[in-house]
Amino acid sequence: QCYRDLALVSRDGMNIVLSKINHILMEKYLKLQDTCRTQLVWLLRELVKSGVLGADGVCMTFMKQIAGGDVTAKNIWLAESVLEILTEQREWVLKSSLLIAMAVYTYLRLIVDHHGTAQLQALRQKEVDFCISLLRERFMDCFMIGRDLVRLLQNVARIPEFEQLWKDIIHNPQVLSAQFTGVLQLLQSRTSRKFLACRLTPDMETKLLFMTSRVRFGQQKRYQDWFQRQYLATPDSQSLRCDLIRYICGVVHPSNEVLSSDILPRWAIIGWLLTTCTSNVAASNAKLALFYDWLFFNPEKDSIMNI
């Protein structure tokens, strides 16, 4: 009822509502109570159903709140709820290339975390079906992700549907799209910062950015301990290290001023992330994540700050 009134009264295409929602999500999501979160998801669904321009942006902001390496009930609930909207409103999703790419990047990454219990396994299957269908139907939109798409696909390559997809990628790329010439084409394409950043929640970004811009080298121990205690304390959370490392390589590019100061250097943070990893698989994925841009560096298209 309220929504209908809101829609009738709005004269700016709901812009104020959208920016308010984005603001709440980015700044306050962690503090919201469950009922509020449920309401927000409901609101998102209504916005999507009405085809409000900008609802895809809110969708992406929502996806950003799904924390990697976190299989607690609330986080899983969010992953499920957003996926439900995306699956239900598929036609709408297909209208936005960026949303397709972001959704695939998000859920391909989350698949890695969802295993072990029946509930997680069920969620994983939905995520697999969702990603596979977008990858096969709109490959070139997903191509936009760039080389990190290969990294993500490698991490799920043992799942049968992806195993099949890999066979096509390697042996028969044209099946996916006439414009797709093969893996090399994808590896040569740099992944935009917006994808690398989308897998960190606003709070993770705030803290990492604080560490790389304000904390002096030698003073970082407590901050590292606090960050670790909050986000990297469980066995499931080790997968987050890859996302953090990709973020530091690709998004955090300190100015010359910061580089020449005694502020905590990027290599020190990465060293910390690698040496405190408690899972071998995650560690080797993380090391690969570190070298990804270096392996395919092209001086004309890539930034030296990525390596």
Add this chain to the structure above:
Amino acid sequence: MSAASDTFLLIRDIKPGLKNLNVIFIVLEIGRVTKTKDGHEVRSCKVADKTGSITISVWDEIGGLIQPGDIIRLTKGYASLWKGCLTLYTGRGGELHKIGEFCMVYSEVPNFSEPNSEHVGQNKL
């Protein structure tokens, strides 16, 4: 002596006997709980700002709620000597209010709560 009620004091400027203190600090460590004779729980916490660190004694539930990394604003606190060490307290009418977490630069040294020969002979609790 009391400090102006709407300005914030830096930890290095805290001296025994000051009252009505407003300080902003980040929590570095929460100490073990001890029980007082009248049944209260007390924790000694190490907190810091950019000028140094100090110990604050926190009573009862609040002590159980604060976490390392919390950025807290103390209002109407006071400072005193406890066993020769400068210590910060909330006191009656004082308040601890969490205003953020993580994003505050601090210096752990000097630790102003270390036993200090200057304080020997002054009023002790």
